[in-house]
Amino acid sequence: MAEYQRHEHDVLVIGAGGAGLRAAIESAHSGASVGLICKSLLGKAHTVMAEGGIAAALANVDDRDNWEVHFADTMRGGQYLNNWRMAEIHAKEAPDRVKELEALGAVFDRTADGRILQRNFGGHKYPRLAHVGDRTGLEIIRTLQDHAVHQPIDVHMECTIVSLLKDGNRISGALGYDRERGRFKLFEAKAVVLATGGIGRAFSVTSNSWEYTGDGQALAYNAGASLQDMEFVQFHPTGMVWPPSVRGILVTEGVRGEGGILVNKEGRRFMFDDIPENYRGQTADNEEEGWRYTQGDKNARRPPELLTRDHVARAIMKEVREGRGSPHGGVFLDISWISSKLSNAEEHIKKKLPSMYHQFKQLADIDITKEPMEVGPTTHYVMGGIRVDGDTQMSSVPGLFAAGEVGAGLHGANRLGGNSLSDLLVFGMRAGKYAAEFAARQSSAKVDTQQADAIVRVALEPFDRAGGGEGPYQVEHDLQTMMQELVGIVRREGEIRRALDALKTLKERARKVSVTGNREYNPGWHTALDLQNLLTVSEIVARAALERKESRGGHFRDDFPEKDPSYGKFNIVIRRGANGEMQVTREPIPEMREDLKKIVEENK
Amino acid sequence: MASNQSFAQNIVESGQRAAARSNTSAGTETRAGTFRIWRGMGASGQLEDYSTSVSEGMVVLDAIHQIQAEGATDLAVRWNCKAGKCGSCSAEINGMPRLLCMTRLSELDLEKPVTVEPMRAFPPVKDLVTDVSSNFRAKKRIRKFTPRPPDAPDGTWRMAQSDADRVQEFRKCIECFLCQDVCHVLRDHQLHEQFVGPRLLVHAAQLEMHPLDILDRTDELKESHGIGYCNITKCCTKVCPEHITITDNAIIPLKERVVDNHYDPIAKLVRLMRGSKSTDTGQGEAR
């Protein structure tokens, strides 16, 4: 029926951020024929926006660092819900993946003796983040992209995948459309790697772009794969709050890493007021010590601004709620104060945080070398995602792999800053490798065009209703506002239930949206299709949030404000039941290996 | 501590200033603005007027999104980061090549319609979206980074920050292609296949001046990348949102390398021009 452009690859990588690019490079290196797909132009994925740095225990700045400390930090940050095998592999392999980037041309900031410089970040015991000013993501994506274009990889830019295709139980390819012309494309593949990133557009205040509509999570879910930890959404403590049009745009944690401090409108450094028990030993108890830490004093403990993100975000919310916030509903983040400590503070700030300087100057008329910024929490990252095997990154669907933000396991209940970029490289590489191996063992899978035709028919329905129903933007907007209010930073059972009800209505509305114009580069149509995924992941987040009746990491329940040890023993897993219903189960976390337990103990 | 005292004072004052800003022109206070936007498929199209309300702090991209949501649902525009980091949202605003997400409405005269057009140097696709694929093809033709053997037994290199600085300037490029858009060689003469353009020369400079790279790309810069077409008008440098000094720091040194290896009349002319005071090619920058 429908006409397709057909493409055949051994490995199809969906997503061209850090994870997808690294996977594609590895698959190609293993000799597989590779297709690489992205919704935007090449090099514009979220990875390009990452600012602060990439975590790896290179020990260039502090030689006490090693993989064991990084492992322990990651587990503590994730409140022990992490897939410990992934945390182990990540901590061990991240240094090699970073060094490898340098071999591909990346130019990181340097130490005095010419090695890769590392900076402090929340939850990391030692300065661990390799960085390039505050544009580390750009450096990483460009390095990978420039390398990938010289490899035998077919890049399909501005192409959106709307469904995975299966041949019986196993994956056989994917169906998408090219955004420019609106033509459908049929990809046949022996293995598929999902590297589509996150879900931040499900909320109204977010640091994420239009791309983050949870496509990969929804594609995998619809194909029968399991998702886990979806209740854990990271609200980054410092997003811009003013002017309204930039609300949510990220202010890197690097500002605090370089000595920036959080204060309320009374000028009080409120982060000293509440330091969690399990971090007390590692946290400075006076301002002087905190400052020395940011300046590299190895005997100093970190300032409380560098506690984990979930904690800092809630502390900010508390100040705002109790009336001590800044004029526009945030608090102050000040780096300009370091002029009382450094004679060249202005130059120093511009050198260390150039894009923050620019961002505030241009978008908010604020010179951060002279004035404090106003900041507040913003939806940033999803710890949960597709449940995978820790070594190979394969999901529960044979031939379907996942890496990067779309995958789950490494971060548990809360991700440490800098651990995402390293995640992309470590597990992107592994997914690429094992997908190529998987593909080599398979005969070609069969793509069922009837299956594809049915999907195409549904995808084109919004045009059939042209002019007859409401547009997709209003539904999307209402969904975001609803999720922000009812399933945001602070959650309660009643509100989550209201969200689930609201989702029913929104689904009805989404089923009837209409779009005008033709199929060529039509954002209205694209939004109508992405909306389906947003609805699916929003429901998954809400159901998981309802199930976890405790507070831990990124998930805070006002009606269960304490951590409950019995909830520390399992992950919440969601998959699609035989009749299309959402099944929520509790999957026990396997007992940690003895040697790893010892490492955790030693680093307590 | 005494400094703490004044510090708290500073915060309080800054809060008062911020509050004052919001009182005079709160985000709630709006006015109407007219946007004259290019609507078209392929080469054919026309400017159409849209009116929408604008409030403090908005950038042109916000206005475009608002117009989309208010009815022009199929208005095509590229964007991602909304913070000048991804280089997706390039367009021509009142005839100036700019990023839509970094152009604040407060900088523009809203008494008149704000014209928003696609980058004119590239084949039009739809509305504000153009076909920029030539830039991606051009990069494939530039030979890739090739490092010298590692300096240390663990496979790593040593590099001074001062050496890193030079290429880090070029590596800031966000591939917005605004420089390609203003370059007359591409825009007026459409020599996309003969001349790689300023963005790709920045890329080549980054490779050539990379402290670890060992290839010499001067031959192909002259023969196939068309560096000779550039006559140092510096239009590219003026529009770069990353403030990369494209001409002086990237192109001229590359041209000099080429001259050192070949005879290149324009580059020679450039050197003469740089030495003479009688040209108007931006003496300030040329040093």
Ligand SMILES: Cc1cc2nc3c(=O)[nH]c(=O)nc-3n(C[C@H](O)[C@H](O)[C@H](O)COP(=O)(O)OP(=O)(O)OC[C@H]3O[C@@H](n4cnc5c(N)ncnc54)[C@H](O)[C@@H]3O)c2cc1C
């Ligand atoms: C502002 C900001 C700053 C950050 N700073 C840091 C930091 O300093 N350190 C750190 O470690 N992490 C940081 N993060 C987090 C980190 O950048 C992201 O988690 C990471 O880049 C995600 O990479 P990825 O490869 O998984 O996905 P992405 O880079 O987002 O790539 C996703 C890709 O999938 C494609 N895609 C999605 N859906 C589809 C579909 N349906 N069809 C086809 N293609 C599709 C997209 O087009 C894109 O190419 C930051 C995030 C943000 C937003």
Ligand code: SF4
């Ligand atoms: S200086 Fe050269 S590259 Fe730049 S715009 Fe002029 S001719 Fe083009």
Ligand code: SF4
């Ligand atoms: S050099 Fe500047 S103007 Fe040209 S593409 Fe890069 S960032 Fe844009």
Ligand code: FES
């Ligand atoms: S949207 Fe990224 S630069 Fe404008």
